[in-house]
Amino acid sequence: MAETKLQAESRTEFGKGAARRIRRADKVPAVLYGHGTDPVHITLPGHDTFLALKHGGANALLSIEVGGKSHLTIPKQVQRDPIKGFLEHLDLLVVRKGEKVVVDVPVHVVGDPAPETLVVTEHPSVSVEAEATHIPEYIEVSVEGAEVGTQILAKDLDLPRGSEVQLEEDALVVNVTHAPTAEEVEEELAEAEAEVGIEREESEEEAAEGGAATEESEGEEKSEEE
Numbered sequence: 001m002a003e004t005k006l007q008a009e010s011r012t013e014f015g016k017g018a019a020r021r022i023r024r025a026d027k028v029p030a031v032l033y034g035h036g037t038d039p040v041h042i043t044l045p046g047h048d049t050f051l052a053l054k055h056g057g058a059n060a061l062l063s064i065e066v067g068g069k070s071h072l073t074i075p076k077q078v079q080r081d082p083i084k085g086f087l088e089h090l091d092l093l094v095v096r097k098g099e100k101v102v103v104d105v106p107v108h109v110v111g112d113p114a115p116e117t118l119v120v121t122e123h124p125s126v127s128v129e130a131e132a133t134h135i136p137e138y139i140e141v142s143v144e145g146a147e148v149g150t151q152i153l154a155k156d157l158d159l160p161r162g163s164e165v166q167l168e169e170d171a172l173v174v175n176v177t178h179a180p181t182a183e184e185v186e187e188e189l190a191e192a193e194a195e196v197g198i199e200r201e202e203s204e205e206e207a208a209e210g211g212a213a214t215e216e217s218e219g220e221e222k223s224e225e226e
Contacts, residue, residue, distance in 0.1 A: 003133070004052040008042040008066040019089070028087045032064060032071055034094035042066050050087055053078065059103045059135045062092065074101065074132060095132035102129045102166060105136055109174060111144030118179040119143050126173065127166035128159065136160050141174050150176035 011029060013021070022029050026046040033039040042064070053060050053075065064071045073092035081088055095101055104125045113119055126139065136159065141152050155169040167173075180188070 002056075003061040003063045003072065004056060005063045005065060006044055006048055006052060008044050008064050010067060011041040011043050014041070023086070023088070028090060030090035030092055032066075032073060032092050032094055034073075035096075037094070040066065040071075044090065046087065049090070053087075057106070057137045059105065059137070061133060061135070064092065072096065072132070074103065074135070097131075097133050099132045100129055101132050101135070102127060103135055104128075105130075106138045107173060108138045108140050109143055110140055111142045111146075113143045113146040113150075113176055114148070116179050117146065117148050118177050119146075120175045120177060121173070122175055123167070123171070123173045126154065126157070128163055129166055130160070130163040134160055134162060136163060143174065143176060146176045148176060148178050 019029050027043040028046050030042050031039050062073045071094050076093040077091035079088040105128045106125045152174040154165045154167040154171040
C-alpha cells in the first residue's frame with residue numbers, strides 16, 4: 001500500500017470549543033501515539049486527509065510530517081459526523097516498516113452466483129495480521145457461478161504473502177443459500193410482526209376478496225331459505 005504524506009501542525013488547544021474552531025478552518029484534530037512515546041496532538045489538512053482515507057481505505061498508510069519529523073501511521077480510530085460525514089477526529093497509530101499489526105480488512109464479494117441463490121456475507125470484514133506497509137485494502141471473494149451450499153471459509157481467503165487471518169480456519173465468511181420466494185418473505189415478515197404484536201391492516205385486495213366471500217355466503221343462505 002502506497003503511503004500518503006500529510007503536513008501537520010502541533011496542537012495546543014483542546015476541548016470541544018477548540019475542536020470546533022479547528023474544523024471551521026477545514027482542519028482535523030488528531031493524535032499520534034504508539035511505541036511507548038507520549039501522545040502528540042496535531043491538526044491535519046481537512047480535504048487532503050479526507051481524500052487520503054477515501055482512496056486508501058480504513059487502513060490507509062499515512063506519513064505525517066510535523067515539527068521536522070516524519071511519523072509513519074495507520075488510522076486506529078476515525079470519528080465522523082453521523083449526518084454530514086466530515087472528519088471530526090483521528091487516532092493515528094505510529095508504526096514501523098516491517099512491523100506487523102492487526103487490523104480489520106473489508107471483504108469484497110464479486111461475481112454473479114447461480115440463479116435463485118442468495119449470497120450472505122457472514123463477516124463483512126475480517127481481522128488480519130499484516131506488515132504495516134503491506135496491509136491489503138480489501139479481501140476479494142468471488143462467487144461467480146456459485147451454487148446453493150457453496151461456503152467460503154477463513155482458510156479459503158486469498159491474502160498477500162505474510163498476512164494471516166485472525167479467525168478460526170473453519171469460520172464461515174461467505175455463504176451461498178437458496179433465495180427465498182416472495183411468499184416465504186411475506187410469511188417471515190408476518191411471523192415477525194406477530195411476535196412483536198403488530199396487527200396488519202387488510203389491503204384493498206384482501207378486503208375485496210373478503211367482501212366477495214361474504215356476498216357469496218349470503219347468497220347461498222338466501223337460496224337455501226327460498
